[in-house]
Amino acid sequence: MTQNNLLNDIQNATPLPLTQGVKIAYQGIRGANSFEAAGKLFPNGELVARHTFEDVFKAVESGECDYGVLPVENSTAGSVSAVYDLILRYRFYIVKALPMAIDYCLAGLRQSELSDIENVISHPQALSQCEEYINKMGFEQIPCPNTAVAARDTARKKCLNIAAICSYKAAEEYELKVLDEHLQDNPYNATRFIVISKRLYIDENANKVSLCFSLPHVTGALFKMLKRFDALGLNLTKIESRPIAGKDFEYLFYLDFSGNVRSDGVTELLCRLDEELPEFSFLGNYAEDI
Amino acid sequence: MTQNNLLNDIQNATPLPLTQGVKIAYQGIRGANSFEAAGKLFPNGELVARHTFEDVFKAVESGECDYGVLPVENSTAGSVSAVYDLILRYRFYIVKALPMAIDYCLAGLRQSELSDIENVISHPQALSQCEEYINKMGFEQIPCPNTAVAARDTARKKCLNIAAICSYKAAEEYELKVLDEHLQDNPYNATRFIVISKRLYIDENANKVSLCFSLPHVTGALFKMLKRFDALGLNLTKIESRPIAGKDFEYLFYLDFSGNVRSDGVTELLCRLDEELPEFSFLGNYAEDI
Incomplete structure (x- = not known):
């Protein structure tokens, strides 16, 4: 992406259109966490189940769905890197x-x-997030592809001695009885879901910017980068480094900061970085409850 | 940990003792990736299988095993945060x-x-790392607790139409035939394993330092912190932020940098940070092929 492209993209981005009647792809089945998040994000949307993360991207790419809803970060399990790779x-x-x-x-x-x-x-x-509880109760563990499938299979198997560990929504969806509550060892267990789109939209109340870029693995490279964000008074809310496939001395960084890309100096900084860095992606500027 | 404790700990740390005859706890069963890593790290050690990550810590805590081997980072799936929490x-x-x-x-x-x-x-x-391959071949997926269990169960089930997706080591361990190779979608798929110990040892050739600390979520807090590492010419090799459970405006950072804690100014910097920050943990200074 050249500087002019990025500048044009940002200047021409319109707010997210009204979401009445939109089609939303999510990964999993009814009752999955992504299904629940999609319902909260698009109360009037039509939710469309897809098998894999990439199937969600394909549904949006083909135009079959308007947006996709995917998890990107879990407070106990860290990043869902596969989603970033696909974006x-x-x-x-x-x-x-x-x-x-x-x-x-x-x-x-x-x-x-x-x-x-x-x-x-x-x-x-x-299962691993509820390990203390499972051990305390002496239950045998049966793995399955996701928590909503666990609920569905529990309903199908019709065995009195089998229960699913799932969300309340999944229990409700598959008409199961809640036998015990709040099973997770760490009471604070949150997942961040994002909405992906083929087109860039920037909402009026956009308060978060996401970037991805590579830096050479030389002393101080990251520091010099962060200095430029600090000079504009921008506050980082996420930073994560990942080694790049096959490039031993380069790192990929995911960085989020609070703010609006159209505020003083920010568009300019991003356009400069886009020019200077071998790999730089502006992933969006969007509204998120912080 | 007070400044004096940390200073004493670093000054009194001896190199890792000879590893002849040591007992090493790992998570999983024979043939698991952790089993393979433990064998490479301790060619003369006695490897002891444990059910969960925490069981590995308990085995070391009780003195039953000398060290534990655990995964902390995967190039495609990100951090194994549960291990950091346990450390x-x-x-x-x-x-x-x-x-x-x-x-x-x-x-x-x-x-x-x-x-x-x-x-x-x-x-x-x-399964998700080999998704393209599985879809191309039209295989049905059966989830199980880990890749070595997949190999063991394939051997036990004795069905001609079932195969495990596992390491070559696991295939060998359970006397399976390799039917196809290099299945992962991303050819670069590495996991970082660490050795945990109750006591601090600092090897002569230690080249990596790991820290964990919290910072208030105020503008520039991370930048000011990195400035102090930059001033000593230290090169970060990993940085990752994670929201802290129940504390909305504080973040936990995991940070690795190249170097030896006994080189100029480094011990001093760590002792100062230990004094200043509400939460600061020196996780170790150890040898790693970079």
Whole structure:
């Protein structure tokens, strides 16, 4: 992207259009965390289930869906790097974000009691986030592809001694009974969801900017970069380094800062970085409750 | 930790003792990636399997094992944050590190051919890392707790149409036939393993320092911090921010830099930060091939 392109893109970006009747792709099945986040982000949207993260990108790329909703960061499990990789590959933008608390319950058949449960089924990450609880209760663990599938399979198996570890929404969706609550070892367990779009939109109340760039692995490179953000009084809200595939002395950085790209000096700084750095991507400027 | 404690700890740290006959705890079963990493890190050690990450810490805490080997970072999946949390909780140190390439193969029964395979079994992360391949081949996915369990279960099930997605080591361990190779979508797929210890050891050739600290979420706080590292010419090799549970305006940072803690000014800087910051942990100074 050349300086002029980036400048034009930012200047010509319109606010996110009204979302009445839009089609939203999400990864997973009804009751999945992404399904719940998509419903909160687009209360009037039509939610469309897709099998994989990339299938969500494909649905937006083809125009079949207007936007996609995906997880990017989990307070206990860190970044969902695959999503960042796909944003870069498809050259999409982030147009909205939502941090959502993830609260797990134990959900079984209506006829089950907590004392009946011997096996718990869930995604391995959810199982590991509830490990203390599972050990305390002496349950056997059964892994499955995601927490909503755990709920669906629990409903289908019709075994009194099996329960899912899933969200309350998934328990409700598959008509399961909540047998126990707030199972996660770390009470603060939040996941950040983003809305991806083929086109760049910048909302009036946009308060967060996301960038991705590479830096040579030389002393002080990151420091010199951050100095330029500091000079504008910008506050970083996320920074993460990742080694670049096959390039031993270069790092990729993901960086978020609070602010609006149209405020004093910010567009100019981004255009300069875009010119100077071998790899630089402006991923978006969007509204997020902080 | 007060300044004096940290200064004493660093000054009194001895090099890692000879590792003949040591007992090493790792998470998983024989053939798991952690098992392979532990074998490379301690060719003469006795490897002891443990069920969970925390069980590895408990084995070292109780003195049953001398060290533990755990994954901390994956080039495609990001940080294994749970391990960092445990290091802080147990007040352990990092005394060695090893980045290891993770290469997946398709492993079935000796009597199976690639054309027989209809179902693949593996950890959901491994399945997602090989998604393009799985879709191309039209395989059904069966999730399981880890890639070594996938290999073991493939051997046990004795079905010609089932194969595991696992390491070559796991295929060998469970006497499976390699039916296809290098399955991962991203050819560069490495995981960083660390050795944890109850005591701080600093090797002669220690070239990496790991820190964890919290910063108030005020403009420029991180920048001012990095300025002090830059002033000593230190090169950051990893930086990652994470929101702190229940503290909306504070962030936890994981930071690695190249160098030896005993070189000019470094011990002094760390002792000052330890005094100034509400939360500061020196996680270790150790040898890692960079």
